[in-house]
Amino acid sequence: MTAEDWEAAFHGIELPETAQLDTGVIITDVQGFLEKSFTILRGGNARVCEPVGWRLQRLLDIVNAANGINE
Template sequence: MSDMTAEDWEAAFHGIELPETAQIDTGVFISNVPGFLEKSFAILHGGNERVAEPVR
């Protein structure tokens, strides 16, 4: 498990230009990178460690 907080993750992505799409593995694409990150941050802020763990 990462020692980074939700705020740390948000700060790591703050102010950088993000692509609209990204390929993260063979045949695995994220079609809306900003939306994907927004939802991931919301999960991290949710307070449920069991749900947040895979996002870290």
């Protein structure tokens, strides 16, 4: 997915202030995390984009589950 695809996926959904993606992986500023992640994805380095995409997908899964959305 591109940065624009991810931005669209997160657009208009209620986001938590913090989120735990995995054991020891806690995002303390979700909005800041998203902005930085989108910037990284715009850079286009595949080696860096893959783990960023994984984290974004994990966050989206957590947010959707909290909002009762199953995808």
